[in-house]
Amino acid sequence: MSALRMVILGRQGSGKGTQSLRICEAHGCIHVSTGDMLRSAVAQGTELGLQASKIMDAGGLVSDEIMNGIVAERFSHSDISEHGVLLDGFPRTVDQANALERILGSLSQDLRIALNLDVPIEIVTQRMLDRRREDDTPEAIRRRLELYETQTAPLLDWFTSRDLLSTIDGVGTEDEVFARIDAAIGARS
Ligand code: AP5
Numbered sequence: 244m245s246a247l248r249m250v251i252l253g254r255q256g257s258g259k260g261t262q263s264l265r266i267c268e269a270h271g272c273i274h275v276s277t278g279d280m281l282r283s284a285v286a287q288g289t290e291l292g293l294q295a296s297k298i299m300d301a302g303g304l305v306s307d308e309i310m311n312g313i314v315a316e317r318f319s320h321s322d323i324s325e326h327g328v329l330l331d332g333f334p335r336t337v338d339q340a341n342a343l344e345r346i347l348g349s350l351s352q353d354l355r356i357a358l359n360l361d362v363p364i365e366i367v368t369q370r371m372l373d374r375r376r377e378d379d380t381p382e383a384i385r386r387r388l389e390l391y392e393t394q395t396a397p398l399l400d401w402f403t404s405r406d407l408l409s410t411i412d413g414v415g416t417e418d419e420v421f422a423r424i425d426a427a428i429g430a431r432s
Pocket residue numbers: 253254255256257258259260261262277278279281298299302303304305306310331332333334335339370371373374387413414415416417420
């Protein structure tokens with residue numbers, strides 16, 4: 244079977260990270276979370292981490308140029324071609340989606356599906372406030388959700404136009420949401 248390459252989209256706090264772990268356990272793909280990569284750079288105090296931490300704390304977006312470079316570099320590792328990938332948190336802008344298309348094209352790889360976890364704003368806001376990650380201050384949450392609407396929501400049309408989008412109701416227990424996701428992946432296999 245060929246390696247599965249997938250993207251998971253959805254508002255901040257919609258459960259992308261939570262479901263990604265389960266999806267990759269079930270399908271053996273590599274979970275690539277750009278948020279996790281940036282948090283690890285911050286923890287290690289690298290130059291990238293120093294640049295990113297202020298932006299993340301304020302709920303802003305790290306530049307497309309930096310993010311596209313990080314993801315292109317990650318795709319150069321052979322584990323992704325061997326095992327497949329689930330991208331979580333990337334792409335987040337149309338520029339990043341175009342960059343992903345170029346990266347995949349240069350490797351003669353394609354995407355199987357873009358999963359869109361649909362959860363209303365009031366519910367994601369409450370989930371994030373309950374979670375208490377460092378960048379989950381009310382102001383940063385507001386800013387991130389605003390940027391989602393202006394920068395990331397246009398990607399739903401971008402993926403629809405390539406016949407890749409599957410929208411999944413992300414409200415329910417983690418098991419219920421996972422069952423819906425697995426059915427959507429199965430329907431495209
Ligand atoms: P990132 O780490 O991607 O954060 P985010 O977009 O804010 O998304 P979250 O990780 O908060 O939400 P999630 O959907 O993963 O939800 P989770 O599973 O945790 O990015 C952080 C920052 O990095 C960005 O703000 C930006 O600055 C920068 N960045 C990253 N990528 C970038 C890019 N490509 N370009 C530019 N900048 C970038 O779930 C949330 C909570 O809900 C958890 O507590 C969980 O336990 C709970 N939960 C999950 N599922 C359920 C359920 N079914 N029912 C009840 N609770 C649930």
